[in-house]
Amino acid sequence: MSFDTISVIGLGYVGLPTAAAFASRRKRVIGVDTNQHAVDTINRGAIHIIEPDLGRVVTDAVRQGLLRAVSQPQPADAFLIAVPTPFQHDHEPDLSYVKAAVLSLAPVLEPGCLVILESTSPVGTIEQMAGWLAVARPDLTFPHQAGEAADINIAYCPERVLPSKIMVELIKNDRVIGGMTPCCSARAAELYRIFLEGECVVTNARTAEMCKLTENSFRDVNIAFANELSVICAEQQINVWELIALANRHPRVNILQPGPGVGGHCIAVDPWFIVAQNPAQARLIRTARQINDDKPDWVVEKVKAAVADCLNDSGRGSSDVIIACFGLAFKPDIDDLRESPALYVTELITRWHRGQTLVVEPNVDVLPTSLDGLVTLADRDHALATADVLVMLVDHHQFRALAPSAIRQRWIVDTRGVWR
Numbered sequence: 297m298s299f300d301t302i303s304v305i306g307l308g309y310v311g312l313p314t315a316a317a318f319a320s321r322r323k324r325v326i327g328v329d330t331n332q333h334a335v336d337t338i339n340r341g342a343i344h345i346i347e348p349d350l351g352r353v354v355t356d357a358v359r360q361g362l363l364r365a366v367s368q369p370q371p372a373d374a375f376l377i378a379v380p381t382p383f384q385h386d387h388e389p390d391l392s393y394v395k396a397a398v399l400s401l402a403p404v405l406e407p408g409c410l411v412i413l414e415s416t417s418p419v420g421t422i423e424q425m426a427g428w429l430a431v432a433r434p435d436l437t438f439p440h441q442a443g444e445a446a447d448i449n450i451a452y453c454p455e456r457v458l459p460s461k462i463m464v465e466l467i468k469n470d471r472v473i474g475g476m477t478p479c480c481s482a483r484a485a486e487l488y489r490i491f492l493e494g495e496c497v498v499t500n501a502r503t504a505e506m507c508k509l510t511e512n513s514f515r516d517v518n519i520a521f522a523n524e525l526s527v528i529c530a531e532q533q534i535n536v537w538e539l540i541a542l543a544n545r546h547p548r549v550n551i552l553q554p555g556p557g558v559g560g561h562c563i564a565v566d567p568w569f570i571v572a573q574n575p576a577q578a579r580l581i582r583t584a585r586q587i588n589d590d591k592p593d594w595v596v597e598k599v600k601a602a603v604a605d606c607l608n609d610s611g612r613g614s615s616d617v618i619i620a621c622f623g624l625a626f627k628p629d630i631d632d633l634r635e636s637p638a639l640y641v642t643e644l645i646t647r648w649h650r651g652q653t654l655v656v657e658p659n660v661d662v663l664p665t666s667l668d669g670l671v672t673l674a675d676r677d678h679a680l681a682t683a684d685v686l687v688m689l690v691d692h693h694q695f696r697a698l699a700p701s702a703i704r705q706r707w708i709v710d711t712r713g714v715w716r
């Protein structure tokens with residue numbers, strides 16, 4: 297069966313660019329999302345997230361009638377699922393969104409359909425997914441029952457795009473294809489080749505699932521090393537950024553940069569999926585997670601020390617001290633606040649600081665509810681003019697561009713090494 301109509305379920309940071317990429321190759325795309333605001337916005341030819349170049353492609357696709365958004369799945373030749381996979385309070389993976397998406401598309405499946413899961417998932421999710429579908433559609437056969445002869449093909453194909461570069465990386469990056477059978481892999485590769493310029497690298501579903509988790513755990517462990525170094529260097533009065541730059545001159549050393557922690561819903565989440573399934577074996581991966589999760593508390597201690605110094609020096613009362621936090625997003629130049637250590641540091645500051653807290657976040661217009669009434673959203677120059685203590689949390693380009701002469705404050709906690 298050829299892929300005339302392609303459905304993407306979940307129109308967020310992964311799903312909407314994917315839907316737009318297929319539509320830009322003149323495929324008919326039905327996007328599905330349970331969020332009515334997302335559906336309405338996309339059908340107006342606009343986008344509900346910030347991602348460079350995405351708006352233009354979506355506008356063109358909607359205008360040409362190639363992309364439309366709906367809230368319930370409709371028949372299609374291929375379904376790609378890109379819904380959230382967060383963890384629960386005990387760090388166990390929460391597959392409820394995947395299950396809901398799978399069950400919502402089950403009624404419209406027809407023999408010959410291809411179903412792909414793109415959401416980052418624990419090993420074995422594809423097998424679970426096939427099981428859910430088999431229960432929902434006993435009239436059809438699935439790869440775990442009928443192998444190559446199955447009515448429905450299923451594959452796991454993880455996404456590894458970088459927010460803010462999604463429209464480029466989606467097309468250029470190599471794609472890992474983990475079909476439940478070789479036929480499933482072949483069909484999935486055929487689908488991605490509609491827009492993919494990178495290579496389709498075929499493996500089995502379990503390896504593909506583990507591959508995505510491995511990539512993010514690798515990043516997490518390496519960032520934990522940099523974060524641990526930053527804490528050690530503070531004790532030893534060594535500039536960690538200078539140290540790392542020097543060490544990286546070794547031809548086989550490449551240390552990452554420390555920061556206020558690790559955020560986002562990928563690197564801060566996915567390693568837990570490995571830990572949850574392999575609690576006895578995943579010792580380094582768990583420790584790295586804990587080191588990165590502890591970093592915001594360490595940053596807040598530094599802020600407390602800076603405020604104490606400021607009070608000593610100025611003789612003012614603690615409620616007169618103004619703190620300005622620069623950045624809330626989980627990484628530079630995006631609006632995504634999910635699992636953001638910068639947001640968490642700011643929340644912690646508001647719990648003890650008695651004076652005013654300003655927040656400078658050029659990528660959001662509305663503060664998250666956790667900061668409602670506790671901080672003031674300020675512009676960069678106002679914060680620089682009025683704050684006593686600066687806390688650099690996210691190195692957005694607007695902050696990196698500041699000339700050293702623009703910063704007159706003596707009390708600075710710079711978690712990104714841009715104002716050193």
Ligand SMILES: NC(=O)c1ccc[n+]([C@@H]2O[C@H](COP(=O)([O-])OP(=O)(O)OC[C@H]3O[C@@H](n4cnc5c(N)ncnc54)[C@H](O)[C@@H]3O)[C@@H](O)[C@H]2O)c1
Nearest residue numbers: 306307308309310329330331378379381396397415416455
């Ligand atoms: N954002 C990234 O950079 C990135 C990169 C690689 C992998 N991933 C993974 O991709 C998956 C999706 O991430 P995202 O960033 O696009 O999430 P997102 O929250 O931006 O988007 C998910 C969308 O799915 C919708 N949704 C939830 N349940 C649904 C359902 N039952 N039916 C239809 N729509 C539903 C939500 O309303 C939302 O719009 C996650 O597993 C994530 O870990 C994300």
